[in-house]
Every structure is written in C-alpha cells, then in structure tokens.
Amino acid sequence: VLVVNPTMDKMDQSALDIVVAGTRDAICMVEGQAREVPEALMVEALEFAHGYIRLIVEAIDALRERAGVDKMPFTPPEMDPEVPADVAETASARLSEALGIREKQVRLETIEAIAKETAETLLARYGQELAERRAPMIAAAFDDLKKQLMRRSVIETNIRMDGRRLDEIRPISIEVGVLPRAHGSALFTRGETQALVATTLGTSRDEMRLDELTGDEFRRFFLHYNFPPWSVGEVRRIAGPGRREVGHGKLAERALEPLLPFLETYIPDEGEDIPDFPYTVRVVSEICESNGSSSMATVCGGSLSLMDAGVPIRRPVAGIAMGLIKEGDEVRILSDILGDEDHLGDMDFKVCGTARGITAFQLDTKIKGLSREVMERALEQARAGRLYILEKMNAVLASPRPDISPYAPRIYTIHIDPDKIREVIGPGGKVIRGIQDATGAEIEIEDDGTVHIAAVNKEDADAAIAMIREIVADVEVGQMYHGTITRLMNFGAFCSLPGGKEGLIHISELAPQRVREVTDVVNIGDEVDVKVIEIDKMGRINLSKVQADVELGRVNPDQLRNSGGQRDGGRSGGGRDDRGGGFRPGGGDRNRRPDRDRDRGGRGRR
Structure with missing residues (x-):
C-alpha cells in the first residue's frame, strides 16, 4: 500500500522511502531508498506521487490568486539570429568530428580549441567592438551547437559519442584487496571512471553521532565520497565536503544499507538468521578518475569492498546511471552515461540494486513530462545493465569473505x-x-x-x-584461587578474590607448622594461592593457604599429620579433625571460632 507523507513509525517499517518533486505537468526530481522493490512498483509509486503533486500545485495557484499576486514574467535573453548561423557555418563540421573522439580529455581539449578558433574567426569578421558585444552570444551559440550535434547524432544513428550502442556498458575492470593494510578494498573501473573504495571496521566507539530533529542518533554504517579536482584534470583548492560529496555519498550509502543485516534498520525475511556482527563499518570512496557515473562506481566498489572486508552483506549491489535524449516524438534511452551525455541530455536517472530489486535511486529531468512507457523502458534497461554489472562483479568476488582481515580488530x-x-x-x-x-x-x-x-x-x-x-565469578567452596594479601591482622591475613571480594586466611591455615606471627609467612602485596574452605551464613569467606599448597604439591601431606597440635598456635584440641584425618574449616577447634569471628566483625570489614 502506497502512503503519502507517512509518519515516522510507518517509515521505519516501509519497503519504500521516496521523495518526489515536480510541476503540474512533470516530475522534476526523485530521490529515495527501497528494500529491493521491483521496477513495476517504482513506476506505480512515481505516478501515485505525481497525482498528489498536482493537488499541491492547485492549492498554490489558488493561494496566489487569493493573494492577488501575478506570476513574475520571464523573458529569455534575445540572441542576434546572425550569430548562431555564423557559429554553425564556422564550427559545425569540425565540432561533429570532435564529438566522436572517444577519449574524454582529448575530446574536451579539441572542443575547447575549436571554440577558441571560432571566437577568433568571428572576431575578425565582426570587428573588435561588435565581437566584444557578441562574445556571450558566441559562447552560448557554440554550446547550443554542440548540444544539437550530439543529440542529432544519437537520434539518427543510435550510436553515442564514444561509439557505444544505446544500451552498451563501458568496459569494466575490478580488483579487490588492492590495499593490503586496509580491512577491505576494491578498485572499480568502468570506462574512464574509477573509484578506489576502502572499508574500515571499528568498535561502537567509532559510531557516527548525529544531532537529528528526532534526537541523537548513532550510526554503525556510513559512507564518505571524495571527489578531488584532479579526478577531472582540474587544479583547485580542496576545502570541506561540497554538494556533490554529500549527495553522492548519501546515495551510495542508501544503496548499500538495506543489505546489511546487522543494522537495526534491517528488515529480515521470514525465518532469516541475523548474524552477530558488532562492528562499526565505514566505507570511503576516493574517485581517481571521472567521466560520469562516479557515484554508481562507488556503489559497485563499496559492495565489493564490504565483501572483501568480510562484512556479512546479504547480496552484491550495483549501480548504473541512465540518460535520455528526446527530440519531438523520438526518444533514446542511454545506459551508463558519460559526463557529456548527462550535461547535454534530458535525464540523469541513477538506479542501484541487487538481482532482486532496487535499493536506491535518484532522478533529475530537464524536460516536461515522462510518459509511463518511457519510465518503464528506462527502468527495464537499467535492470538489464545492473544484472550485467553484477555478473562482472560476481566473477571477481560473489560473496563476503569467511573471515575479517587480520589487521581488523x-x-x-x-x-x-x-x-x-x-x-x-x-x-x-x-x-x-x-x-x-x-x-x-x-x-x-x-x-x-x-x-x-x-x-x-x-x-x-x-x-x-x-x-x-x-x-x-562466584566464589565457590572447594575451589582454589590466586589472590593478593591486602590486610594483616594478628589472627590472620585477608586475601583478595575474584569479583572484588576478600577472604580470611586464619593464622592456623597459613602453613603446616605453628605460626607465631602472620608476617612470618605473608606480607601485604604477596601473591598466594588459596582454597575456599567455608562461606558462612553471613557470606564471609574462609580460606586456607596450606590446603592449596598441599593440592599444588608444594607441601607434603605428611607434614600436616606430623605437625600435631602445633598448627593452631598453641590452641587446645590441635588443628586436626581426628575423625577424618583432615582439617576442619578454619583449621582451629570449635571453641575458638566465636572469638575469631568477633575479631573479624569488630574491625568493620562488613
């Protein structure tokens, strides 16, 4: 069921989250995320949204009429009709040849040289004063001519400026594990667009904290996209993230996020097991070269990088950018567009997803109206291209590695x-x-x-x-522990135990022979092995060092039997239980135990 303006609670469980902008006549922009939805549902959602856009536009028009405000008129700048004709006469033939050059940088340099020569030729024809006045018109006419020639060539020949068919994908090259110390990495190259993508695994301390309108939010997965100027042959100051970095990075992040089952936002299939993966995951895409579709290269490289890092992503994700050229009733849909095809065309439609369906999308159009038929064709052509790219990716790495990198925490x-x-x-x-x-x-x-x-x-x-x-750990009677002497008393020594607890080693349990002074055997800070011989009703723990030493082979049991009544420090009854030949808990006789307990309790231990 499609819902307009859903509540936050409904969005958390939604299979489709889409934002649509448009006019009365056409959709201008689409952006959103999905959970592997089919193409048919996407077309239905766009038409559904456009119906409500028309209602909003009608309300805006009604408000303007009630306010009595006329729509601001717009008059496009006039161009001297002589200029476009002169530019076409001077540059048309050479520009057509230049647009057929396949290498981006060579093509741009050739076109720039033709533009410069055209301006110089018209300068000589018009004279200095007229040429200076018409300079902006000459530049605009040259750009219009370039656009017309490129579009006409595609419409007439069905061959694009780099020689490809309309639905042909540029050559793809893939390498994984290219950064040996990174936790996961991939180098994805498609034509003249290349992305070096690295994945880093961290702990929850590395989560991204966001101050949202709904409160603080912590993200365990995030993606950063960097587009340095040298990737397109430019030199300029590198500042903070710009519109491109933020937008493209978010699009790629949305494309990958629905396939990560360890995230709280993941909606599992019925009966699906959720893996235990307590890592924070950061993906960084560095664009090394760009000739269109760098954000889609980031999606492909990001998916491969995650799998190389051993992140349990459910299925590989790929992305493709679609274009459109419409002249009258003639429509041509382009797969895997170049930068010039984006600039000179009528649509930039980025579609990301798996073999099952779409996970993220972004659409910008420059024309009035896209019919349902054209949208369905574009999505189906995008699906075919996506499956082709996934096939190339799977040939290199089809599933996550069974273990994470040895350099990862x-x-x-x-x-x-x-x-x-x-x-x-x-x-x-x-x-x-x-x-x-x-x-x-x-x-x-x-x-x-x-x-x-x-x-x-x-x-x-x-x-x-x-x-x-x-x-x-809970201290148990009969178990031995390794501890440190923490306090000394005239009746024994206190020893540390697991869990921050303490137990008493009575003076009679320090050694097999009679002990006159506790310090003759242990001092504060000594590490000793002890055995728990009793936990009384008040939770007080009685320990024996000598019994631990016997079990560890440090003391001969015969020494205990031969020591007689000397071990209790001269107390009557000795320290032994004659009935069993062993020692009673605490080591002393029953008549002395109450005094010992009073001594322990009277010194504020508990």
Missing part, C-alpha cells in the same frame, strides 16, 4: 549478570580502565550485560575476557 562477545556490571566498571571506571591498560583491548558493556571485547589479536582478547570472568 577482533570483537568477542560475552554475557555477564547485569547486577555485576558495576563490579567490572569499578569506582570511576578504575577496574575497566585497568583491564584495558593491561591487555590493550577495548571493552564496551551494554545495559543487558552484553560485553564486547575488541583487540588486535586473540591473545589480548582472551586475557581481557579471563580478567572479566574472574571479576564476575
């Missing part, structure tokens, strides 16, 4: 209890910064407990994951 995802996020972050971010400094990895935590770890190699990522798992 590796992002691993784990899940933790959301209640433990604060433990991983730490006060003021101290803990998470410590992990990042120690491993060189980047860590990002979402509110649902999803943790993304990005690192340049698997070893660094594994180290960061191990540190996080250690922090969030």
